[in-house]
Amino acid sequence: MPVNSKLLLDTGFMRYVQDWDERRQINPAVDFGTISVTEDSTGQIYRASTVYGHNFDNPLTFRSSLAYVTGTHSYKTGFMLRVRGNGPTYNNISVNGDMNYNFLNGVPRRVTLFATPIEQNNDVKSDLGLFAQDSWAMNRMTINYGVRFDYLNAAVPEQHLPRAGSCPSATSRR
Numbered sequence: 126m127p128v129n130s131k132l133l134l135d136t137g138f139m140r141y142v143q144d145w146d147e148r149r150q151i152n153p154a155v156d157f158g159t160i161s162v163t164e165d166s167t168g169q170i171y172r173a174s175t176v177y178g179h180n181f182d183n184p185l186t187f188r189s190s191l192a193y194v195t196g197t198h199s200y201k202t203g204f205m206l207r208v209r210g211n212g213p214t215y216n217n218i219s220v221n222g223d224m225n226y227n228f229l230n231g232v233p234r235r236v237t238l239f240a241t242p243i244e245q246n247n248d249v250k251s252d253l254g255l256f257a258q259d260s261w262a263m264n265r266m267t268i269n270y271g272v273r274f275d276y277l278n279a280a281v282p283e284q285h286l287p288r289a290g291s292c293p294s295a296t297s298r299r
Contacts, residue, residue: 131193131194131195132191132192132193133191133192133194134189134190134191135189135190135191135192135203136188136189136190137187137188137189138185138186138187138188139185139186139187140183140184140185140186140210141183141184142182142183142210142211143180143181143182143183144180144181144182144183145179145180146178146179146180147174147176147177147178147179147180148177149173149174149177155172155173155221156221157221157222158221158222159172159173159221159222160172160173160221160222160224160225160226161173161174161175161220161221161225161226162225162226162227162228163175163225163226163227163228164228164229164230164231165227165228165229165234166229166230173221174221175220175225176218176219176220177218177219177220177221178216178217178218178219178242179215179216179217180215180216180217181212181214181215181216182214182215183209183210183211183212184207184208184209184210184249185207185208185209185210186205186206186207187204187205187206187207188203188204188205188206189203189204190202190203190204191203196262197261197262197263198259198260198261198262199259199260200257200258200259200260201256201257201258201259202256202257202258203255203256204253204254204255204256205252205253205254206251206252206253206254207249207251207252207253208250208251208252209248209249209250209251213246213247213248213249214245214246214247214248214249215244215245215246216243216244216245216246217242217243217244217245218241218242218243218244218245219241219242219243220239220241223238223239223240223241224236224237224238224239225237225239244284245284246281246282246284247279247280247281248279248280248281248282249277249278249279250278250279250280251276251277251278252276252277252278252279253274253275253276253277254273254274254275254276255273255274255275256271256272256273256274257271257272258270258271258272259271
């Protein structure tokens with residue numbers, strides 16, 4: 126929003142919810158032991174999906190800046206703040222047979238092993254950025270300088286993988 130001919134205010138707010146599941150195929154022939162195959166020549170995946178899981182993130186983000194601009198001088202200051210919305214970020218990943226195969230023109234080429242299921246939790250409580258920048262134009266020279274301050278308050282709780290041999294599931298955690 127232009128406040129006047131030299132002053133510009135820019136403000137925004139964003140909130141979104143990412144809450145999605147990557148579910149197993151409903152097919153009796155595709156069980157936890159059916160290993161996914163990717164054909165590298167085409168990128169086609171067959172036999173089973175590559176990964177399954179549940180993912181959740183719900184941040185609130187605010188940003189604002191104020192710019193002052195003349196013919197030879199411009200100054201801008203502002204901030205960005207991200208805070209936790211409704212709970213911490215959560216990711217749950219499992220892979221059939223704990224591996225994926227890659228073939229090239231039908232010939233086995235690579236095996237990728239996974240230590241699944243993997244559950245990741247993290248909590249970004251606050252992510253703040255403050256800045257100020259200045260620019261002066263004098264004849265054929267321009268001087269730019271600025272300062273920025275960043276603050277992150279986040280936590281990753283102690284996490285453990287379940288014991289080997291347990292059957293993973295891609296169910297929603299609520």
